[in-house]
Amino acid sequence: MKVFQKTKMLTDAHLHYCPGCTHGIVHRLVAESIEELGVQDKCIGIAPVGCAVFAYDYFNCDMQEAAHGRAPAVATGIKRTHPDKIVFVYQGDGDLASIGMAETVHAAARGEKISIIFINNSIYGMTGGQMAPTTLIGQKATTCQNGRDPAVNGYPIRVCELLATLDAPYYIERVSTHDVKHVLAAKKAIKKAIQFQAEDRGYSFVEVLVSCPTNWHMRPVDALRFMGEECTKTFPLGVYRDKSQG
């Protein structure tokens, strides 16, 4: 009896992600959630620009590739004209919290009935390791090579907390992928985000801490430990809004 096998909601394409990058895990969690909720035939996904730029090759449903930062606007256009469809948005921290911050905040403020999966790995991965809005204080990146200095580079942005000041969002949670327990918790959150959309309840946002062994210059296992111990200090895990809990 098969205990675990790959979901049909992922295509056969091999993931291009670096060894040990937990982007791949989150892809699976999103795909499994869609399949388990049985919404795959009316699902439209939006791929960002960043490490996940090839996500349209991986999710086995209709996909659109958005310009850098504009995925929430593209999603708004689709969802508003196709309210019966499930629209999920997959973005990295550069895409969502830097160039796309206005789209992020306003889609949330409007309460667009979409599900946003926000990958926070504190770095620009695809372009080779530059500082992101979520780069930790003191963390090295190719554009802050002595470590992020707030006097020069400002402080990391906590997007969940920021969006939680808005009235419209239905569900906001930050989860992580640094061990099995947390991956299973992340799956629960991602599934809720899509389920709330399927039940037409409102805007859902799940921020997922993800590792970047290549640009953190760590072995994959050490990168998970760094995520669990360091990243969660700046980005506390937890539920920041859940209107389903009354």
Add this chain to the structure above:
Amino acid sequence: MASIKIDELICKGCGLCANACPKKVISISAHRMNANGYFVAEAAEPQNCIGCAFCAIMCPDCAIEVEK
């Protein structure tokens, strides 16, 4: 008897499965490499497998199937 199947072509030898396995079933081969040049993960101690699927849960590439 629980067992795992690792798709050696997809595996990138990242070691997250080995790290997650509570029974130390998996280890990264020291000499076997796949076509992409990665040292692949392998079930070195298959008899210890309890089918918990922790390895598959942590695998970023869906390279592992688990049976019980």
Add this chain to the structure above:
Amino acid sequence: MSKILLHGTEAICEGAIRNGCRAFFGYPITPQNEVPEYMSVKMPEVGGVFVQAESEVAAINMVYGAAGAGTRAMTSSSSPGVSLKQEGISYIACARIPCVVVNVMRAGPGLGGIQPAQGDYFQATKGGGHGDYHLIVLAPSSVQEACDFTYRAFDLADKYRVPAMILADGMIGQLMEPVELPPMRDLSEIPEKEWATSGHYGKERRVLNSLIIKPEELEPHVNELQKTYDEIYKNERRALSYMTEDAEIVLTAYGTPARIVKSAVNELRRQGVKAGCIRPITLYPFPDDAYAACAVRDCTKAFLSVELSLGQMVEDVKLAVNGKKPVYFYGRTGGNVPDEEEIVRAALESLKKAEAN
């Protein structure tokens, strides 16, 4: 059918709605504020979608999403806002998504002014964003045409799977004139888009994308786009020629200046000068044949392009005339619109210059 008095911007909205536009994404900017205002009321009435986006950048990307999912979608702005949309338009062109973008031009560059201008001609016709792509560009010169061209733009965009642009100057946008409105088209008449991403798991999956990272795949794709533009050039060039058959001086203009040029031609004729004018309807594809036809006539001595800019369309006129006759330019900027007398004087000077050479 009776005529009703309509504002230019409202005529644009009616032209869109009556040809099946059911999604509008806009942002406030003078001189086209009435477009989003009108759409915010009318779209819900016809079961359509209206969103005031957080920026023109967001608006064009909402069009990308909605149109990519198969809905006839439109956005509107004015010069600075249209500059913000350029990246989005380039993506839309590459992903071959049909849509309509309206530019009610104002004086530039920079924040510029809010009075009418035509300084966005290059941006509209040469591709204002990155890469090799084009939009079909239609230039209304009346409120009636603002309605009719917007209506037609949706069919052209769908036919060729390209973005189409309505390029009007601020005056056309802000004029009120009587308009005969086309009947409301039944949505079922509009062919379904089999490439649209509207949820097809299991059947053939659809992807709309402009990332083609392998050169050996991107080049054929870009060549495919060019084949479409060649097809558009062959089939869709449109211009109106007025009294050019025996004209010594052929004036040319689009939008508001075209109306004043026409009266200048009549005035020149009254003064015994054989003048005529060409009014391009499509700015892309540029109706070069209309100019070439005049250029070969012995009677034609010179061309004069009149624009609300420092001279942009004049370059296309020169290309069309191909050196056979001199091509001159007269323009006003800053939001100023030339009057008939200025144009008559410029035409006479051009003739004098041509005869001197």
